[in-house]
Amino acid sequence: MHVKKVGLLGGGVIGGAWAARAVLNGMDAVICDTDPEAERKVAEVMENARRAYSMMTIAPLPKPGTWRIVRTLEEAAEGADFIQESLPEREDLKIRLLAQAETAMRDDVIIGSSTSGLLPTRLQSGLKHPERFVVGHPFNPVYLMPLVEVCGGALTSEKTRQDAASFYTSIGMRPLHVRKEIDGFIADRLMEALWREALWLINDDIATAEEIDDAMRFGPGLRWAFMGTLLVYRIAGGEPGMRHFMNQFGPSLKWPWTKLMDTPELTEALLDKIVAQSDAQAGDVSIRDYERLRDSCLVSIFQALKTNDYAAGQVLANYEKQLWAGQAKTSVAASITNEPLRLYEGRVEPGWLDYNGHMNESRYLQVFSTASDGLLQLIGADVGYVERGHSFYTAETHIIHVREMRADAPFYVTTQILAADEKRMHVWQTIYRAEDDLVAATGEHMYLHVNSAAGKACPMLPEVADKLAPIVTAHANLPRPANAGRSIGIRPKA
Amino acid sequence: MHVKKVGLLGGGVIGGAWAARAVLNGMDAVICDTDPEAERKVAEVMENARRAYSMMTIAPLPKPGTWRIVRTLEEAAEGADFIQESLPEREDLKIRLLAQAETAMRDDVIIGSSTSGLLPTRLQSGLKHPERFVVGHPFNPVYLMPLVEVCGGALTSEKTRQDAASFYTSIGMRPLHVRKEIDGFIADRLMEALWREALWLINDDIATAEEIDDAMRFGPGLRWAFMGTLLVYRIAGGEPGMRHFMNQFGPSLKWPWTKLMDTPELTEALLDKIVAQSDAQAGDVSIRDYERLRDSCLVSIFQALKTNDYAAGQVLANYEKQLWAGQAKTSVAASITNEPLRLYEGRVEPGWLDYNGHMNESRYLQVFSTASDGLLQLIGADVGYVERGHSFYTAETHIIHVREMRADAPFYVTTQILAADEKRMHVWQTIYRAEDDLVAATGEHMYLHVNSAAGKACPMLPEVADKLAPIVTAHANLPRPANAGRSIGIRPKA
Numbered sequence: 001m002h003v004k005k006v007g008l009l010g011g012g013v014i015g016g017a018w019a020a021r022a023v024l025n026g027m028d029a030v031i032c033d034t035d036p037e038a039e040r041k042v043a044e045v046m047e048n049a050r051r052a053y054s055m056m057t058i059a060p061l062p063k064p065g066t067w068r069i070v071r072t073l074e075e076a077a078e079g080a081d082f083i084q085e086s087l088p089e090r091e092d093l094k095i096r097l098l099a100q101a102e103t104a105m106r107d108d109v110i111i112g113s114s115t116s117g118l119l120p121t122r123l124q125s126g127l128k129h130p131e132r133f134v135v136g137h138p139f140n141p142v143y144l145m146p147l148v149e150v151c152g153g154a155l156t157s158e159k160t161r162q163d164a165a166s167f168y169t170s171i172g173m174r175p176l177h178v179r180k181e182i183d184g185f186i187a188d189r190l191m192e193a194l195w196r197e198a199l200w201l202i203n204d205d206i207a208t209a210e211e212i213d214d215a216m217r218f219g220p221g222l223r224w225a226f227m228g229t230l231l232v233y234r235i236a237g238g239e240p241g242m243r244h245f246m247n248q249f250g251p252s253l254k255w256p257w258t259k260l261m262d263t264p265e266l267t268e269a270l271l272d273k274i275v276a277q278s279d280a281q282a283g284d285v286s287i288r289d290y291e292r293l294r295d296s297c298l299v300s301i302f303q304a305l306k307t308n309d310y311a312a313g314q315v316l317a318n319y320e321k322q323l324w325a326g327q328a329k330t331s332v333a334a335s336i337t338n339e340p341l342r343l344y345e346g347r348v349e350p351g352w353l354d355y356n357g358h359m360n361e362s363r364y365l366q367v368f369s370t371a372s373d374g375l376l377q378l379i380g381a382d383v384g385y386v387e388r389g390h391s392f393y394t395a396e397t398h399i400i401h402v403r404e405m406r407a408d409a410p411f412y413v414t415t416q417i418l419a420a421d422e423k424r425m426h427v428w429q430t431i432y433r434a435e436d437d438l439v440a441a442t443g444e445h446m447y448l449h450v451n452s453a454a455g456k457a458c459p460m461l462p463e464v465a466d467k468l469a470p471i472v473t474a475h476a477n478l479p480r481p482a483n484a485g486r487s488i489g490i491r492p493k494a
Numbered sequence: 495m496h497v498k499k500v501g502l503l504g505g506g507v508i509g510g511a512w513a514a515r516a517v518l519n520g521m522d523a524v525i526c527d528t529d530p531e532a533e534r535k536v537a538e539v540m541e542n543a544r545r546a547y548s549m550m551t552i553a554p555l556p557k558p559g560t561w562r563i564v565r566t567l568e569e570a571a572e573g574a575d576f577i578q579e580s581l582p583e584r585e586d587l588k589i590r591l592l593a594q595a596e597t598a599m600r601d602d603v604i605i606g607s608s609t610s611g612l613l614p615t616r617l618q619s620g621l622k623h624p625e626r627f628v629v630g631h632p633f634n635p636v637y638l639m640p641l642v643e644v645c646g647g648a649l650t651s652e653k654t655r656q657d658a659a660s661f662y663t664s665i666g667m668r669p670l671h672v673r674k675e676i677d678g679f680i681a682d683r684l685m686e687a688l689w690r691e692a693l694w695l696i697n698d699d700i701a702t703a704e705e706i707d708d709a710m711r712f713g714p715g716l717r718w719a720f721m722g723t724l725l726v727y728r729i730a731g732g733e734p735g736m737r738h739f740m741n742q743f744g745p746s747l748k749w750p751w752t753k754l755m756d757t758p759e760l761t762e763a764l765l766d767k768i769v770a771q772s773d774a775q776a777g778d779v780s781i782r783d784y785e786r787l788r789d790s791c792l793v794s795i796f797q798a799l800k801t802n803d804y805a806a807g808q809v810l811a812n813y814e815k816q817l818w819a820g821q822a823k824t825s826v827a828a829s830i831t832n833e834p835l836r837l838y839e840g841r842v843e844p845g846w847l848d849y850n851g852h853m854n855e856s857r858y859l860q861v862f863s864t865a866s867d868g869l870l871q872l873i874g875a876d877v878g879y880v881e882r883g884h885s886f887y888t889a890e891t892h893i894i895h896v897r898e899m900r901a902d903a904p905f906y907v908t909t910q911i912l913a914a915d916e917k918r919m920h921v922w923q924t925i926y927r928a929e930d931d932l933v934a935a936t937g938e939h940m941y942l943h944v945n946s947a948a949g950k951a952c953p954m955l956p957e958v959a960d961k962l963a964p965i966v967t968a969h970a971n972l973p974r975p976a977n978a979g980r981s982i983g984i985r986p987k988a
Contacts, residue, residue, distance in 0.1 A: 013732060139713045140730050147713030174712040176705060186701045187709040191723070193691035194684050198723060201683065206674045213722025215681040217805045218668040219633045219641030221718030226791045228707025228715060229685070229692060234772050235784050236634050238507060242772035246765055271740055278728050278736035290729050296802050297720045304794030310787060311711045361888045362863050366856035394855045396982050398892040404949075419984045426984050444982050455898070487981040488890050488938050490913045490920050 001110075001163050003027055003170070005065075007080030009073055009101055011035070014114050015086035016042040017142035019067050020049035024143070025171045026062030031069050032076035038069045044288075049143035052295040055349050056144075056302060056316070059323035073097055074104035081106075082167055084136065086114040091122060098133070099126040112136030112164050117184040120153030130155035134164045137185055138173070141291070144298050146315040149185045151178035172319040174312075202277065203270050209277035225301060226311040324383070332467045335378060336474045343374030345412035345434065348405050359405045365397065368429050368443040371413035375427070379467040381460075390461060391452050392425070398444040400483055403433065410434035417475045418484060420468060422459040423449045428481050444484060495604075495657050497521055497664070499559075501574030503567055503595055505529070508608050509580035510536040511636035513561050514543035518637070519665045520556030525563050526570035532563045538782075543637035546789040548841050550638075550796060550810070553817035567591055568598035575600075576661055578630065580608040585616060592627070593620040604658050606630030611678040614647030624649035628658045631679055632667070635785070638792050640809040643679045645672035666813040668806075696771065697764055703771035719795060720805040818877070826961045829872060830968045837868030839906035839928065842899050853899045859891065862923050862937040865907035869921070873961040875954075884955060885946050886919070892938040894977055897927065904928035911969045912978060914962060916953040917943045922975050938978060 006022045008015050011033030019029040019042055031042060046067070053061060070076055077083055083105060087094055098111065105111075111133045113123055124130035134156050139145040148168045152161050165175035178185050184192060201207045207215070223232045230242075237245030282290070305313025335341055346367070354360040372394075376382065381392055405411060412432050419426040429443040451458045460468065500516045502509050505527030513523040513536055525536060540561070547555060564570055571577055577599060581588055592605065599605075607617055607629045618624035628646050633639040642662045646655050659669035672679050678686060695701045701709070717726045724736075731739025776784070799807025829835055840861070848854040866888075870876065875886055899905060906926050913920040923937040945952045954962065 013730065140726075145713060145716065147709065149709070174708075176708050176712065178701070179705075180698075180700045182700050186695060186706060187713045189691050189695065190688050190706070190710065191714050193687045195723060197683055197687035201680060204674075206676050207672070207680045209724040211670060211673075212680060212684070213724050214668075214670050215641065215643070216684065216718050216722040217720050218670065218809065219639060219681045220685050221715070221720075221722060222639065222792060222795060222806055223788070224710050224715030225719035225795060226711050226715070227788060228710040229689060230703040230707050230768075230772055231775060231784070232634075232788070234776060235781055235788060236507065238781060241781075242769045243765065246768060271737065274724075274740060275736045278724055281725060282728060287729055287732060287735075290725070293802065293804060294717070294721060294726070294729060297799060297804055298716060300798030300801055301716060301719060301795055304798035305791060307794055308787065308791050310791055312716055315712065358887075360860075360863065361891065362856050362860035365859045365893075366854075369854065369856050393852075394893075394895055396892070396894050397855065398890070398982050399859075399888075400890050401888055421984060424984055426982065446982050446984075485981045485983050487979045488892050488920065488940050489979050490915060490918055490940075 001081070001167060003081040003167055005030065005080050007076040007078070007083040007101075007105070008032065008086065009076055009083065009097065010086035010088075010114075011038045011042050011069060012086065013045075013140060014138065014142055015084070016045040017049065017140070018084050018086060018114070018138070020046045020143040021171050021173075023065045023067050024049055024053050024061060026065050027171075028065040029067040030076045030080065031067060032071065032073050033069055034071055042067065042069065045143070048141070048291055048295060051292070052141075052144055052299055054347050055296065056299045057320055057323070059320035061323060073101040077101040077103075077105040077109075079106070080109060083109055083111045084114060085111060089115060089118065091118050094118065094123055095126045098123065099128075102127055102129065108132075110134065110160055110164050110167070112167075114138055116188050119181055119183065120151055120156060121181060122153070124153045124155055131157040132160050134160050135178075135185070136164055136168060136175075137188075139187070141295060141298075144295060144302075146172070146174035146312050147187060148173045148175050149178050149187060150175045151181060151185055153181060170322070172315070172322075174315045199270075199274075202274055208281070209274065210281040213281065226305055226308075226313075332378060332470060336470060338474075338477070340414040340416040340428075340430070340475070340478060341375065341378070341471070342412060342414050343378065344371040345410065346370075348407055348409045348411065353407055357406075361399075361401070364399055364401070364431065364441050364443070367411070367413060367431055368397070368399070368445070369394075371415055371429055372427065372445065372447070375415050379471070380464050385461075385464065386452070389452055390458070390464075391450055392447040393450050394445060395424075395448045396446040398486070398488075400442045400486070402439045402441055405431075405433060405440050411440060416478055416481070417468075417472050418444075418480065420472045422465065423457045425449075425468070428484055430481075442481065442483060444486075495575070495661060497575040497661055499524065499574050501570040501572070501577040501595075501599070502526065502580065503570055503577065503591065504580035504582075504608075505532045505536050505563060506580065507539075507634060508632065508636055509578070510539040511543065511634070512578050512580060512608070512632070514540045514637040515665050515667075517559045517561050518543055518547050518555060520559050521665075522559040523561040524570045524574065525561060526565065526567050527563055528565055536561065536563065539637070542635070542785055542789060545786070546635075546638055546793055549790065549843050550793045551814055551817070553814035555817060567595040571595040571598040571603075573600070574603060577603055577605045578608060579605060583609060583612065585612050588612065588617055589620045592617065593622075596621055596623065602626075604628065604654055604661070606658050606661075608632055610682050613675050613677065614645055614650060615675060616647070618647045618649055625651040626654050628654050629672075629679070630658055630662060630669075631682075633681070635789060635792075638789060638796075640666070640668035640806050641681060642667045642669050643672050643681060644669045645675060645679055647675060664816070666809070666816075668809045693764075693768075696768055702775070703768065704775040707775070720799055720802075720807075826872060826964060830964055832968075832971070834908040834910040834922075834924070834969070834972060835869065835872070835965070836906060836908050837872065838865040839904065840864075842901055842903045842905065847901055851900075855893075855895070858893055858895070858925065858935050858937070861905070861907060861925055862891070862893070862939070863888075865909055865923055866921065866939065866941070869909050873965070874958050879955075879958065880946070883946055884952075884958075885944055886941040887944050888939060889918075889942045890940040892980070892982075894936045894980070896933045896935055899925075899927060899934050905934060910972055910975070911962075911966050912938075912974065914966045916959070917951045919943075919962070922978055924975075936975065936977060938980075 005028045008031040011031040022029045113135045120135045124133040135151040137149040168175050198212050234242050302316045305311050352359050352363040414430045416428045425447045427445045431440045449460045499522045502525040505525040516523045605627045614629045618627040631643040662669045692706050728736050796810045799805050846853050846857040908924045910922045919941045921939045925934040942951050943954045
């Protein structure tokens, strides 16, 4: 299944974020929504998502797709390769509108439903092709959260389940197959249980909204972010394992540790209390700022977990592998112009600042290093070349700082090869601020080609040397940077 | 309250980790435990904690305290400045043993209890000084998790609550005052609610242990790690705020989305199922390896959230501020020897590796940068100096890579001042591998003293220049590094 165009039924918080995920992954999105403000709202979600992705990965995202709002379900369904429904959570409404959309869609297309708790067997009951309907329940913000619960109804085909999961994986998500249809699926049942207890705590004046959130985010929520609950308990049980833990913990099931046997009545008084506490907790910060904070924290956590090759970090790593693999190979011939190469552009990430409020010096080297990876990619010294036993190591680096870069500032890097022999590349790089095209820093590097196992320098293999040679020849005509070969020292003043 | 020595009643998973937190924060710990293997077990926790702290922060931890196991409560209580009780969760036992420990403790000392759910009013009922008893409920692993729930009983004094909270804050924790005494306090009630629903899901074959954990760690658990649940829902409600969200979400409270009205019977069959699923989930990985993975993920998440100055990251940032402030000021006079300065040692963190499996080049500059911060600290160009408007910026850097560094390898950095004038410092640094004292890399730097607001170089203020001068004089006698002033280029071969 190759998805070039997605049809989105509903363009609210969920549908708009599906659109962002699709567009950032190179697909075109046609979104049916009758809200007169839909254009603006989707554009805002799109901008949040773009910002988050630029922080999340330096892997090459495909050229973004296009998107447009339409007013009928049929327009959204027509010509779509995948349809995702994110309409209001009313069973009768969904059943009716799904049948309507089906009249306009191609025969081989799957409909995924974003429902957070309605049963697929019932939702598919009005379809002519119920076998191609499946629940694909995402989490907010849909453009970042990896989880999508995939749950078929009685008439859903196994192929539909698998194809839908493959599609969601292709746009960076982590499908979880829900084996038995149940109201609320898995994650929302867990959330609902916790939520009911939270409502009781507020109702009974045990804790405020803020205190409940603090209890989670400074405590168990931190562990839930990467291990969930069963594995954490197993570890707490120590070497004797899970049975030991259950024996220790079992009795508390009989203790009065929750009031979950009942649910609080949502009286006006309780609603007022919750709203007042939530307002107090949120303070003067706008929802938009909170969205950005939430996204920045999620992205940072993904990257943190990636360094541990675990949980959501593994999802990100796999997604990046897909992106690298799918990258259109830049041909060496096409990249040779009468200018230095331009292989990397990015933005100064919030975490890159030091206590002076400027980009930390080590991040400059990180930027140069990423740009060098682009060069190595171009000449075929890519991850596969490294796995086959050869690589380039940095022998020396000389950085000259010229101008500051502020948070979120866009930049680009140019790369010029000053010289090369069979084992070495002498490279000059410049980081430019994209806003004014002024130089922020220059980097001069000597890269050594090595046999990794031997840990020794050795000549480049022909597959790489042959790609490098025409670049070296072309760059020999470029002017030599004035500061190339400069050394550091306090020189007598003029 | 200045705590130099803590008395720990109980040295199991919780007590041992309290010991590690205290010892790493420079306090001596006397631990009462009758387990013949207590020494070994506490030593293992201590080693885990040491590893975690070395990854977590480069701020200067105090010299570690000492610890020893004793066999009676009285020995642990005697001479302690703070007592923490982590005995088995049986009310009668705790009441009896707390009274026994009280006979040996000083009159002005607080007892904190690690109980995860027993009521303080009952636990303090056998004490002569119940006003100095308070619950301080921590979370596993206690040496890393910020949350400690502080809950007084009917007879606990306000001063005891405040002093206990200050003590916990001083060792890097985040106290949460529980305003109303309740079984299970706040966090465990939330965990318990979620846990009961998880047990039902397993019992009814809706999901396995692994699927439940996946539903959390790829989904809502990620958001719970930094915002909790109320604020996340508020954001989901969008600009209309919390009332709007409640109106949308309210009806689902009536839907059959949890089975929490009841608890599953822990039959042998259910226990067998949970244990088998947990074993399958854990695979061949040992508990010890899982502990390290858990700790590495937690540390990474703390650091990730620190870049967003939010949630657990704020706790870490505040803790580091304390550490920097509490650092014994190294006097310039004491640091002048006939050797280069040695101001930073550390370990290669797991997240520092690149796809070659070596420390990424940008991390070398990060290490040099941290060592330079140590130099600036020493000559008084510290955070306060920066806040008052002056700073040193890096103008140039030249790195020569000599040897690889592998994951977790210890290293130290030496710093030699080659020259200085009123505005500039020319500095030479060497990273040595601690295991064989061989050079891993050298760094040559030119630092420029600037007026930050003007963004211009200016002479160092006397407070800094006067501290720098004797170091420059002493270092003038050190041999000049052979590679100082070297430039990069492909030179003709010999």
